[in-house]
Amino acid sequence: xxxxxxxxxxxxxxxxxxxxxxxxxxxxxxxxxxxxxxxxxxxxxxxxxxxxxxxxxxxxxxxxxxxxxxxxxxxxxxxxxxxxxxxxxxxxxxxxxxxxxxxxxxxxxxxxxxxxxxxxxxxxxxxxxx
Numbered sequence: 283x284x285x286x287x288x289x290x291x292x293x294x295x296x297x298x299x300x301x302x303x304x305x306x307x308x309x310x311x312x313x314x315x316x317x318x319x320x321x322x323x324x325x326x327x328x329x330x331x332x333x334x335x336x337x338x339x340x341x342x343x344x345x346x347x348x349x350x351x352x353x354x355x356x357x358x359x360x361x362x363x364x365x366x367x368x369x370x371x372x373x374x375x376x377x378x379x380x381x382x383x384x385x386x387x388x389x390x391x392x393x394x395x396x397x398x399x400x401x402x403x404x405x406x407x408x409x410x411x412x
Contacts, residue, residue, distance in 0.1 A: 375396060
């Protein structure tokens with residue numbers, strides 16, 4: 283029974299995935315315009331961030347839309363198709379739940395944010411004034 287349920291959801295993802303990605307692309311918000319100095323500072327801060335995500339996950343799409351709105355060049359790591367990223371996510375958080383934002387501070391300390399709403403709130407708080 284478990285394999286039937288998995289097959290159903292896998293098929294659903296395959297069928298609906300392209301439509302979700304098209305909707306994401308068509309509804310993409312325009313990015314924040316910053317002067318070159320401010321954007322360079324934001325780009326430098328984003329070097330310490332990585333988003334573990336699945337391409338067709340609706341919660342991941344929500345986070346990617348906010349990243350685009352805030353003009354944040356955060357590295358996106360595919361935890362669905364890349365076994366290395368998936369295992370890093372598993373080791374770091376104990377689960378493979380996405381979206382998950384890996385935040386590394388200046389001291390090398392790592393913090394993981396696992397809920398899309400928490401990630402969006404963090405990004406807004408950290409980068410809206412920048």
